[in-house]
Amino acid sequence: MTKHVAVLMGGWSVEREVSLNSGAACARALEAEGYRVTRIDVQRDIAEVLAKLQPDAAFNALHGRFGEDGTIQGVLEILRIPYTHSGVLASALSIRKDRAKIVAAAAGVRVAPGVTVSRFEAAKAHVLPAPYVLKPVDEGSSVGVVIVKEGREHPPQEIAREDWPCGDMLLAESFVKGRELTCAIMDGRSLGVTEIRAATGEFYDYDAKYAKGGSIHICPAQILPKIYQQIEEWSLTAHQAIGCRGVSRSDFRYDDETDTLVWLEVNTQPGMTETSLVPELAAHAGLNFGELVKWMVADASLDR
Numbered sequence: 482m483t484k485h486v487a488v489l490m491g492g493w494s495v496e497r498e499v500s501l502n503s504g505a506a507c508a509r510a511l512e513a514e515g516y517r518v519t520r521i522d523v524q525r526d527i528a529e530v531l532a533k534l535q536p537d538a539a540f541n542a543l544h545g546r547f548g549e550d551g552t553i554q555g556v557l558e559i560l561r562i563p564y565t566h567s568g569v570l571a572s573a574l575s576i577r578k579d580r581a582k583i584v585a586a587a588a589g590v591r592v593a594p595g596v597t598v599s600r601f602e603a604a605k606a607h608v609l610p611a612p613y614v615l616k617p618v619d620e621g622s623s624v625g626v627v628i629v630k631e632g633r634e635h636p637p638q639e640i641a642r643e644d645w646p647c648g649d650m651l652l653a654e655s656f657v658k659g660r661e662l663t664c665a666i667m668d669g670r671s672l673g674v675t676e677i678r679a680a681t682g683e684f685y686d687y688d689a690k691y692a693k694g695g696s697i698h699i700c701p702a703q704i705l706p707k708i709y710q711q712i713e714e715w716s717l718t719a720h721q722a723i724g725c726r727g728v729s730r731s732d733f734r735y736d737d738e739t740d741t742l743v744w745l746e747v748n749t750q751p752g753m754t755e756t757s758l759v760p761e762l763a764a765h766a767g768l769n770f771g772e773l774v775k776w777m778v779a780d781a782s783l784d785r
Contacts, residue, residue, distance in 0.1 A: 484516065484517055484537055485516070485517045485518075485519070485536045485537045485538075486511055486516045486517070486518050486519070486536060486537065486538050486539070486540050486778055487518075487519045487521050487531065487534060487536035487538070487539045487540070487562075488504050488507055488508040488511070488518055488519070488520050488521065488539075488540045488542055489504070489521050489523050489527070489539055489540065489541050489542060489543050489548070489553065490503065490504025490505070490508075490520065490521065490522060490523065490542045490543060491504065491521075491522035491523050491543070492522075492523045492543045492544075492545070492547055492548050493524075493525075493547065494543075494544065494545030494546045494547060494548065494549075495545055495620065495624050495625075495646055495647070496544035496545035496620075496624065497545075499544050499752060499754065500542055500543050500544045500545070500548065501522070502754040503542040503544065503752055503753040503754050503757070504520065504540075504542035504543075504753075505520070506753055506754055506770075507540055507542050507753050507774050508520050508540075510770050510771045510773075510774045511540065511774055511775070511778065513771055514771050514774070514775045516778065519534060519536060521534075523543060523547075523548070523553070527553070527556065528556050528559075528560065531556070531557075531560055531562060532560060535562075536562060537563070538562065538563045538564065538565070538778055538781040539557055539562050539563070539564040539565070539781070540564075540565050540774070540777065540778060540781070541553065541554075541557075541564050541565050541566050541750065542750075542753060543750060544750050544752065545620060545624075546576070546619065546620070548750065549572060549575075549576050549749060549750040550572055550573055550576040550619065551568075551569040551570065551572040551573030551576075554567070554568055554569045554572050554785070555569050557783075558783060558784070561783060562783075563781040563782050563783055564781055564782075564783075564785070565727050565777045565778065565780065565781045566726065566727045566728065566729075566749055566750055566777075566785075567724070567725045567726045567727060567729065567749040567750075567785060568724070568726055568784070568785030569785075570724055571723050571724035571725045571726065571749060571785075572749050572750075574723055574724070575723055575725065575729075575746070575747050575748070575749045576619045576749070577618055577619055578616065578618050578619070578652050578745075578746045579595070579597045579618050579652045581719075581723055581746060581747060582595070582744075582746075584719075584722050584723055585715075585718070585719045585722060585723065585744055585747075587722070588718050588719065588721075588722035589718060590715045590718055590719050590722075590744045591715075591742065591743050591744060592743055592744050592745075593654040593655055593657055593734065593743040593744075593745060594654065594655045595609075595652055595653055595654035595655065596608060596609065596652075596653050597618060597650060597651070597652055597653075598650070598651055598653055599649055599650060599651070600640040600641060600645060600648075600649055600650070600651050601641055601649070603615055603636055603637075603640055603651055603653060604636055604637065604638055604640050604641035605636070606636060607629070607636050608636075608653045609653050609654075609655060610655075611629050611630060611631045611632065611633055611656075612628065612629060612630050612631045612655075612656035612658075613628075613629050613653055613654060613655055613656050614626065614627070614628055614629070614653070614654045614655075614656050615627045615629065615637065615640060615651050615652070615653050616651060616652050616654070617647035617648050617650070617651060617652075618648065618650045618651060618652050619648060619650075620647050620648070624647060625640075625645075625646070625647035627639070627640060628656060629656075654745075657734040657735075657736055657741060657743050658734075658736055658738075659734055659735050659736035659737055659738070659741075660676055660702075660704070660734065660735045660736075660737070661676065661677045661678070661732070661733075661734060662674055662675070662676050662677070662702055662704070662712055662732070662733040662734070662735055663675050663677060663730055663731065663732050663733065663758055664712045664713055664716040664730065664731050664733070664762075665716075665728060665729070665730045665751065665758065665759045665762040665763070666716050666717055666720040666725070666728065666729050666730070666731070667727070667728045667763070667766075667773075667776070668776070668780070669717070670717075671713040671716060671717060672759070672762040672763055672765065672766040672768075673700065673701050673713075673762045673765045673766055674700075674701055674702045674704070674709050674712050674713065674762075675698050675699065675700040675701070675702055675758055675761065675762055676698070676699040676700075676702035676703065676704065677696055677697070677698055677699075677758070678696060678697045678699070679696055679697075680696055680697055696756070698758065698761055700761050700762060700765050701765060704735065708735060708742060711742060712731075712733055712735075712742070715731065715733075715742075715744055716729075716730075716731040716747075719731050719744060719747050720747065723747060725747065725749055726780075726782075726785040727777055727780050727785075728751060728759060728773075728777060729747050729748060729749055729751070730747070730748045730751040730758060730759055731744060731745075731746070731747045731748075732744075732745045732746055732747075732748070733745060753774075759773075760773060
């Protein structure tokens with residue numbers, strides 16, 4: 482058993498607070514499982530910190546840029562410290578939603594139609610017929626997502642502001658109405674499918690994801706068996722095609738009226754807070770939180 486685990490959390494992405502919550506929960510669970518845990522709020526001296534610490538493994542609880550885009554994974558590869566979740570290539574590919582869609586589609590997964598545009602171009606004129614969605618190509622947790630509704634005369638202007646924090650490139654996708662569904666993959670198998678509903682409003686945004694009572698999780702999702710199975714199959718296909726390791730989570734939209742199911746993205750660093758989806762799906766599959774994080778650490782390796 483790996484004895485000393487460094488839990489990497491925090492960092493400087495827009496998802497810093499979520500990462501701190503994920504890391505704290507995982508650190509507590511690992512300590513309860515008998516590991517010696519060092520909590521690290523990741524700063525730009527992380528390579529030096531880890532080189533001195535020399536843990537047996539790193540539990541990556543970082544979210545967003547640097548922690549989820551292959552960068553920290555590259556640092557860990559250089560230091561030869563085994564780590565959890567996906568490796569350099571899969572992480573870098575997955576965080577670029579537009580490029581991950583190309584790979585998933587080539588593997589037979591149906592994706593939402595879309596186009597990659599600059600935020601300035603998207604602010605000048607509609608880049609797709611409304612309704613459509615604009616999202617940063619490389620952020621998570623629904624940060625910076627804007628839904629452009631049907632009948633809106635002008636495109637959103639907030640995306641052109643000087644203080645826009647989410648990068649210059651956006652993915653514009655046709656809006657698929659209907660249900661928000663998600664599926665976790667662990668060790669080459671599905672943990673099940675959850676339907677997510679925002680408790681207020683109509684969009685599963687940042688607050689709905691992380692505020693207590695912000696969303697309703699229906700686990701397992703109450704959908705047709707054929708759709709449930711298709712989500713599981715496509716989640717595994719995307720996980721494998723992109724080269725993910727450890728635990729990943731794929732998000733979908735399903736329109737009951739047109740029987741249309743589309744894959745949106747894969748998350749290589751799913752949230753691990755008390756309101757997070759993967760721990761719930763793991764519990765549905767028979768794994769408690771401690772068993773889940775223990776498996777992740779046992780699965781930690783290099784050259785992922």
